Amino acid sequence: MTDLxxxxxxxxxxxxxxxxxxxxxxxMQLTGDRFTSASALFGNDLATLPExxxxxxxxxxxxxGVSAFQxxxxxxxxxxxxxxxxxxxxxxxxxxxxxxxRLAAGGTIIANEDAFEERNxxxxxxxxxxxxxGSLDGYTLIRVPMTxxxxxxxxxxxxxxxxxxxxxNFFALGLVSWMYTRPVEPTLEWIxxxxxxxxAVIAANTAAFKAGHAYGETAELGSHVVRVAxxxxxxxxxxxxxxxxxxxxxxxxxxxxxxLPLFLGSYxxxxxxxxxxxxxxxxxxxxxxxxxxxxxAAVSAAIGAAYGGHLAITTTSGPGVALKGEAIGxxxxxxxxxxxxxxxxxxxxxxxPTKTEASDLMMAVYGRHGESPMPVVAAHSPAQCFDAAIEAxxxxxxxxxxxxxxxxxxxxxxxxxxxxxxVDTLPSIDVSYATEPNQxxxxxxxxxxxxxxxxxxxxxxxxxxxxDLMHRVGGLEKSDGPGNVSYDPQNHGRMTDIRAERxxxxxxxxxxxxxxxxxxxxxxxxxxxxxxxxxxGAMRRxxxxxxxxxxxxxxxxxxxxxxxxxxxRRFDRVLVPELNMGQxxxxxxxxxxxxxxxxxKVMGQPFTAAEIDxxxxxxxxxxxxxx
Amino acid sequence: MTDLQPTTTRKDWxxxxxxxxxPGCGDYSILTAMQLMMPDLGVSREDTVFISGIGCAARxxxxxxxxxxxxxxxxxxxxxxxxxxxxxxxxxxxxxGDGDMLSIGGNHLIHALRRNVNVNILLFNNMIYGLTKGQYxxxxxxxxxxxxxxxxxxxxxxxxxxxxxxxxxxxxxxxxDMDRKHMQEMFTRAWEHPGASxxxxxxxxNVFNDGAFDTISKRANRDANLINLRHGEPIRFGADHxxxxxxxxxxxxxxDVADVGEEALVxxxxxxxxxxxxxxxxxxxxxPTEPTPIGVFRAVERQEYASANAAQLLEAxxxxxKGDLAALLRSNPTWSV
Numbered sequence: 001m002t003d004l005x006x007x008x009x010x011x012x013x014x015x016x017x018x019x020x021x022x023x024x025x026x027x028m029q030l031t032g033d034r035f036t037s038a039s040a041l042f043g044n045d046l047a048t049l050p051e052x053x054x055x056x057x058x059x060x061x062x063x064x065g066v067s068a069f070q071x072x073x074x075x076x077x078x079x080x081x082x083x084x085x086x087x088x089x090x091x092x093x094x095x096x097x098x099x100x101x102r103l104a105a106g107g108t109i110i111a112n113e114d115a116f117e118e119r120n121x122x123x124x125x126x127x128x129x130x131x132x133x134g135s136l137d138g139y140t141l142i143r144v145p146m147t148x149x150x151x152x153x154x155x156x157x158x159x160x161x162x163x164x165x166x167x168x169n170f171f172a173l174g175l176v177s178w179m180y181t182r183p184v185e186p187t188l189e190w191i192x193x194x195x196x197x198x199x200a201v202i203a204a205n206t207a208a209f210k211a212g213h214a215y216g217e218t219a220e221l222g223s224h225v226v227r228v229a230x231x232x233x234x235x236x237x238x239x240x241x242x243x244x245x246x247x248x249x250x251x252x253x254x255x256x257x258x259x260l261p262l263f264l265g266s267y268x269x270x271x272x273x274x275x276x277x278x279x280x281x282x283x284x285x286x287x288x289x290x291x292x293x294x295x296x297a298a299v300s301a302a303i304g305a306a307y308g309g310h311l312a313i314t315t316t317s318g319p320g321v322a323l324k325g326e327a328i329g330x331x332x333x334x335x336x337x338x339x340x341x342x343x344x345x346x347x348x349x350x351x352x353p354t355k356t357e358a359s360d361l362m363m364a365v366y367g368r369h370g371e372s373p374m375p376v377v378a379a380h381s382p383a384q385c386f387d388a389a390i391e392a393x394x395x396x397x398x399x400x401x402x403x404x405x406x407x408x409x410x411x412x413x414x415x416x417x418x419x420x421x422x423v424d425t426l427p428s429i430d431v432s433y434a435t436e437p438n439q440x441x442x443x444x445x446x447x448x449x450x451x452x453x454x455x456x457x458x459x460x461x462x463x464x465x466x467x468d469l470m471h472r473v474g475g476l477e478k479s480d481g482p483g484n485v486s487y488d489p490q491n492h493g494r495m496t497d498i499r500a501e502r503x504x505x506x507x508x509x510x511x512x513x514x515x516x517x518x519x520x521x522x523x524x525x526x527x528x529x530x531x532x533x534x535x536x537g538a539m540r541r542x543x544x545x546x547x548x549x550x551x552x553x554x555x556x557x558x559x560x561x562x563x564x565x566x567x568x569r570r571f572d573r574v575l576v577p578e579l580n581m582g583q584x585x586x587x588x589x590x591x592x593x594x595x596x597x598x599x600x601k602v603m604g605q606p607f608t609a610a611e612i613d614x615x616x617x618x619x620x621x622x623x624x625x626x627x
Numbered sequence: 628m629t630d631l632q633p634t635t636t637r638k639d640w641x642x643x644x645x646x647x648x649x650p651g652c653g654d655y656s657i658l659t660a661m662q663l664m665m666p667d668l669g670v671s672r673e674d675t676v677f678i679s680g681i682g683c684a685a686r687x688x689x690x691x692x693x694x695x696x697x698x699x700x701x702x703x704x705x706x707x708x709x710x711x712x713x714x715x716x717x718x719x720x721x722x723x724g725d726g727d728m729l730s731i732g733g734n735h736l737i738h739a740l741r742r743n744v745n746v747n748i749l750l751f752n753n754m755i756y757g758l759t760k761g762q763y764x765x766x767x768x769x770x771x772x773x774x775x776x777x778x779x780x781x782x783x784x785x786x787x788x789x790x791x792x793x794x795x796x797x798x799x800x801x802x803x804d805m806d807r808k809h810m811q812e813m814f815t816r817a818w819e820h821p822g823a824s825x826x827x828x829x830x831x832x833n834v835f836n837d838g839a840f841d842t843i844s845k846r847a848n849r850d851a852n853l854i855n856l857r858h859g860e861p862i863r864f865g866a867d868h869x870x871x872x873x874x875x876x877x878x879x880x881x882x883d884v885a886d887v888g889e890e891a892l893v894x895x896x897x898x899x900x901x902x903x904x905x906x907x908x909x910x911x912x913x914x915p916t917e918p919t920p921i922g923v924f925r926a927v928e929r930q931e932y933a934s935a936n937a938a939q940l941l942e943a944x945x946x947x948x949k950g951d952l953a954a955l956l957r958s959n960p961t962w963s964v
Contacts, residue, residue: 043962236964238962239957249956253952256952263712265709285949290708293705300705300735301712304707304709304713305712307676307694307696308713309713327699327702419964464710465716469673472689472696473696474688475697
């Protein structure tokens, strides 16, 4: 096969945004994933956005069944999957109908024309075939009979036509790989290993992939070929990773760094289940995964394991956090380490299970009965989920508290190249169990007080099996020190203060708030969570025009880093892009009396860099007018 | 039980906390039975954990000088499952009432039983809500008049033993708070059983449901109305063992032995793989107002959850070697820049 990666006369472009769209059964996620992997190995910077329906198999050919995968590949550092696709691969009319409006003006459409027949057109709501009626004249349309060609190439292999059709996504992958000069070997190797033992499937997929690749040449699509050169990334060893995998590995790393066995209590829920799947694979790290009967049992079992001295985790999404609320409150009262991972999704209620949103911030910070403060940490990019997981575990273990770790559906499923850390340089997590009594009673005998505290107000962690430290903990209010049940009003006030103070003091252990960009800028973009990527993209554009905008990313949302309020008050305008109706805005206003303004989007999709760029420019213009 | 002489006494197993159940509560006699029994098990206090939910019974851990968690309503079996899975060497007990275990926590109870995690679950059944001051519970009889059912409850009650048997429990027993020796025998059997055990303890609430169990537990009534299940023995009761239990039409039926002959009686077998006969026995009485079986209904060996899990961890380490973090991060294709 010809490989155009090094061919002369192929024009270089900085970046391409490709969107693969088809029916849920068309294998679009797999296709996008393979294209991404080949691009990663080729050395591009990249970011992906998988988007799929909540139904496993929505009726074939309908708009509800469209599954798409968007990827931006670039020769320059990027942080988003791209504002607008420049190429749309439409495997059927429904995909065309639902995703055409995303395509950049003048973009390229690669359509599987075989799927544009009467029945499918009707299901997608087309009266006329858009491939024929001139409605796509503003775009570059490449019509390819993918189904027919795939069937033809598979026929001599003895593959039945119906089975052969299922390989058409590999035809599309082959064609797009050719157009964007992707190396072919990684994909061929992957097909061979993924379908090992199923020779007919390997043969069909390989044949379809090669046929797609060859089609570009024979159909003289050479004028569409472009090359996206490898990006100049920081030297190091890289892998391509999505958020849920990086987060899982971060939890394992925290287990290694702390020397404590990892216990996960979880109940399957989209988009968090992949963490359960990933951790269940790694029993050789001593990881125990417990698939509980429900969300409440999942967190309760985790707290039980924490009492037993394990690094205890529960993973879920928003609806699960709601169910776990009472048990998390108990963990606050028991002062036991626990990490609650919330992979946020569209709400309220079942909402949009497979779509992203960041509307659980208030629930994370305040969503328990009583005065029950706990730290909240937010991850901001797929690969950074690794560091965020370690940080959440570190705070939980060292400060003996439940910690909420927020990610979202976008981070969970998106991937990006990750420069692998040297495992010897990962942060250490210092934690030890109590081994002996810590008080003397009036008879002079040594006794153990479970709620005696150290200088950080952290109580000892005495695990069952330790002689002489038997003690009972519970959700009833405890006496300050001895930890016995206490209804004393003064004591309750004191314990409430201590619980608040010990969380507030965690800020002493965090880096002070600081911005990227000019600290004397006029406008500050304040991000938390996955908006980081789009804000970075906007910052590059604003910076290129020399506009006075800075970026503050908050990874800790409870407590806030020291200096946050002072820093924000230096700007004329504080702009907070959020995938919610303004939850961080409320917190910043309440905590710091800062007149923060929201940029809000609740559509199940991440921000584009353009949206934030526009909002920042509008703010600058408004300030200009009023000054 | 161990052959060794006990190295602790009841006093060692009691805490300095004032016991705050109502005077006359059946919970006192259960606590006493437990504190007196523990030295004989030969287990150390630091390796013992009592976990409870919410309710009167759930205060139990505060009075046992062991490790303990007084958790949240209904969830004790889940907390215990997590602890037993993390630390299989511990002796883990769960204590709760009928509201805690069969109402708000019914889901966790049945799943702990079917998983067969090695915990000993004591269900103090007083057929009433005590701590919330007297509403009907999921084991209250139909027609029960309480503050929340002034016209009588129309809820069909659960039979705790039937529920447990239906939930694939490998060990199910029933006892009552008026017979310390029998309680201790049942608790010891539960402790010895490798897997989840459920012991239903009929417990009198002398404030909100006094005398609920008098028909069967008063000394004068026991001969006539307690059917003491003994493994390997024909099921007989009555002052002169004149009554017995036979199987007829797939049901357990009480008969006069004279009418059917001793050879017709069911010989009790705790170890039957199929729980059907145990279930039939659990249906002999619709409530503690007629002849009621106590003792071990079922005790079968089945894979214990935590040890099966531990075996998988070992197997994974043998197969893949001990986890290597640097290698894990490189488990997908990598490239160098």
